[in-house]
Amino acid sequence: MATLLRKMWESVSNRSCSGSGSNSNSAERFCRVLDSPLGVFDQIPSDILIQILKLLGPKEAAKFTLVCKAWRWLASDNRLWIYFLQNYQLEPWDTIFFAEINLSSGHPLPTLVGQMPQLSFKRIFGLREQVPGAVIIDGGSGYCKFGWSKYDRPSGRSATFLEFGNLESPMYTRLRHFFATIYSRMQVKPSTQPVIVSIPICHYDDTESAKASRRQLKEAICAALFDMHVPAICAVNQATLSLYAAKQTSGIAVNIGFQVTSIVPILNGKVMRKVGVEVVGLGAIKLTGYLKELMQQNNMDFESLYTVRTLKEKLCYVAIDYEAEKSKDTRASFEAAGEGWFTLSEERFQTGEILFQPRLAGLQTMGLHQAVALCMDHCHSAELAGDPDWFKTVVLSGGTACLPGLAERLDKELRELFPPQLSSGIKVIPPPYGADTAWFGARTIGNLSTFPGPWCIKKKQFRKSGLSLIW
DSSP, X not given: OHHHHHHHHHHHTTSOTTOSXXXXXXXXXXXXXXXXXXXGGGGSOHHHXXXXXXXXXXXXXXXXXXXXXXXXXXXXXXXXXXXXXXXXXXXXXXXXXXXXXXXXXXXXXXXXXXXXXOOXXXXXXXXXXXXXXXEEEEEXXXXXXXXXXXXXXXSEEEEOGGGSSOTTSOHHHXXXXXXXXXXXXXXXXXXXXXXXXXXXXXXXXXXXXXXXXXXHHHHHHHHHHHHTTOSOEEEEEHHHHHHHHXXXXXXXXXXXXXXXXXXXXXXXXXXXXXXXXXXXXXXXXXXXXXXXXXXXXXXOOOSOHHHHHHHHXXXXXXXXXXXXXXXXXXXXXXXXXXXXXXXXXXXXXXXXXXXXXXXXXTOOSOOHHHHHHHHHHHHHHHTOSSOTTGGGEEEEEXXXXXXXXXXXXXXXXXXXXXXXXXXXXXXXXXXXXXXGXXXXXXHHHHTOTTOSGGGOBXXXXXXHHGGGGOO
């Protein structure tokens, strides 16, 4: 370290301390304000010293806070620790900044309108380095994604927990079997780490029976995990996690699941069920089935529905203008493992079109744009406190939501349904992390500087307070 500092000193020693510009003024103010001098380094502008500390890295830079008041002031500079957060942390800087500003205090989220809390990024960096991490289990409607929050992606996938065990057996038994299978595949002891579990988007209504069903599911999840000696549990619904992954705390989460599509309004991290959650009976399996019909009509032979699903994921897209797309040459080919080459043409955009025109597949239900517009209209009519445009950000999630062109088409359709004063500001965000969006939202929580503190419930709290600490 001393050698590096000596070399850096030699590289800047030819600069005049009295040179012109802001660097010299900054150095003079720096030396004048502080009681403890920097010795020979008094002549170096503070921004050059920060560059030296950047080269040394966070561990060595932190040691300088123990030298004297001057070095403590310099080594605690937020610019330095923002740099370290940008270059020494797993998550992108904008995700870290969003999370520490909005999520660090837990639920309910703070309302930050026109104000920005003062943060010490040195402290945040140190705390994030000490966070134990968490096991993340995102039980999607089709597939479950699991892994550790310190990983850059889920480590594995499996069929969702509803497909585990005998469906006639009690929910607790199925969940216990499901969680035990996940921990076995991860080769992790449940007692070693907190767990973040995504709560499936189900029992949508604000009725008493729906509330009871949601409560029963959460209680069964917590009971199963605590009986496996998990130290702490954080349970958050998938729609909210998808919003967090997109660096949003308010908006409308649109999840195209395995069987249905849910449109969920969320304000400051809380699902607004009283405003209204819309559900469309159209999901990924319907799109796969429709592509299967189109291929059969064109005498294309295939051995399994898995092949059809793969072709949907690799070749299909959503046209911005369905009628105009018909006049284009849209042929494309893909080689399916074990089945050879397949060439699709109009089937490529006809498949995704049923999201907007369900009648093409013989379905009697609303189009996606109509359901989202209805949810937006309910949000607008509710006149809730805070940002009047909170519902104009739409975040897509789910594997089928990754179809190219879907976000652009939904944006276009929504703008055509609303007058200019309402359509202004509408923003449709594609799945930030593809089919794993909710898992990454959970990872954002698991890597917070304050985790597990305000986000988790422990067994003793669960027995004493029940679900009052689970949102």
